[in-house]
Amino acid sequence: MSDTEPRPMRIRREPPAFRRIAVKGTEPMSGRMIRVTLAGPELHGLIVVEPAASVRLLLPSPGTDDLVMPSWNGNEFLLPDGTRPTIRTFTPRRVDPEALELDLDVVRHDGGAASEWAEHAASGLPAAISGPGRGYTIDRDAPAYLLGGDETAIPAIMQLLESLPAGMPVQVRIEVSHFEARLALPEREGVNVEWLDQEFGAPPGDALIAAVRSAELTPETRVWVAGEAAAVQRIRRYLFDERRIPRAHAAVRGYWKHGRAGDPDDES
Numbered sequence: 726m727s728d729t730e731p732r733p734m735r736i737r738r739e740p741p742a743f744r745r746i747a748v749k750g751t752e753p754m755s756g757r758m759i760r761v762t763l764a765g766p767e768l769h770g771l772i773v774v775e776p777a778a779s780v781r782l783l784l785p786s787p788g789t790d791d792l793v794m795p796s797w798n799g800n801e802f803l804l805p806d807g808t809r810p811t812i813r814t815f816t817p818r819r820v821d822p823e824a825l826e827l828d829l830d831v832v833r834h835d836g837g838a839a840s841e842w843a844e845h846a847a848s849g850l851p852a853a854i855s856g857p858g859r860g861y862t863i864d865r866d867a868p869a870y871l872l873g874g875d876e877t878a879i880p881a882i883m884q885l886l887e888s889l890p891a892g893m894p895v896q897v898r899i900e901v902s903h904f905e906a907r908l909a910l911p912e913r914e915g916v917n918v919e920w921l922d923q924e925f926g927a928p929p930g931d932a933l934i935a936a937v938r939s940a941e942l943t944p945e946t947r948v949w950v951a952g953e954a955a956a957v958q959r960i961r962r963y964l965f966d967e968r969r970i971p972r973a974h975a976a977v978r979g980y981w982k983h984g985r986a987g988d989p990d991d992e993s
């Protein structure tokens with residue numbers, strides 16, 4: 726193919742349909758996180774079984790309160806005017822199938838469409854969600870777990886802590902950019918938690934990488950880590966190349982990419 730020929734469009738499977746919902750309320754969880762409760766009859770049938778799953782949240786275009794539904798063109802969602810909709814990924818922190826409610830815990834950070842939206846989300850504002858995306862299958866026979874992440878991973882880490890077998894030794898390492906991002910984690914026996922402060926001016930994830938390097942690890946330890954894409958890529962290399970941890974024993978996920986809006990995996 727010559728450089729001037731248009732690239733053939735990649736065909737991808739259409740994600741689950743969006744369910745229209747609306748903001749029911751918000752609650753500050755910490756100085757760095759806001760819980761947004763969404764509700765609506767279209768949440769009927771939304772079932773999230775595993776911890777650390779995901780949903781895609783469709784928001785009104787920045788500066789408007791009207792939700793325009795996008796359509797799938799075989800590769801990506803587009804709005805009727807051809808622009809890309811604002812879609813971000815979050816952990817479904819709590820799904821209540823009776824009350825038809827869904828809680829998302831959103832990190833407050835500068836310059837983020839979803840972060841800004843959560844900050845000002847008034848009751849009744851429309852939104853839509855699609856999902857759930859795959860969660861994490863806990864290995865109940867593992868001898869120990871290491872859970873690591875940054876602020877965006879706190880909701881998933883809380884769910885993992887709630888789901889791990891009682892008494893399982895768990896090391897938890899969480900990097901925060903502000904002291905006030907620390908939250909009370911579910912109380913459990915056998916859990917050793919270290920909060921790591923991101924050093925001023927340091928790239929996101931540096932403190933987490935150092936903590937993973939100094940964690941107690943055997944090839945049998947199961948590892949779950951999520952955070953900034955470049956940082957978790959370094960963690961992947963450390964675990965797989967330096968420590969020779971079997972790939973099946975570690976789930977390492979990029980949750981956001983420094984300097985880029987949207988999902989790190991969504992290269993559309």
Ligand SMILES: Cc1cc2nc3c(=O)[nH]c(=O)nc-3n(C[C@H](O)[C@H](O)[C@H](O)COP(=O)(O)OP(=O)(O)OC[C@H]3O[C@@H](n4cnc5c(N)ncnc54)[C@H](O)[C@@H]3O)c2cc1C
Nearest residue numbers: 779815816832837838839840877981982983984985986987
């Ligand atoms: C499976 C999965 C689950 C996730 N769960 C959660 C969750 O429960 N809660 C949550 O808050 N996030 C979660 N995330 C991460 C979230 O999708 C991203 O942080 C997303 O970019 C936030 O959207 P935004 O519109 O606020 O910022 P964007 O508009 O996407 O980004 C704008 C700018 O802000 C930067 N940025 C994005 N996120 C952060 C951040 N956390 N800190 C500092 N700078 C940032 C970007 O690099 C970019 O420069 C999850 C991601 C995945 C893939």
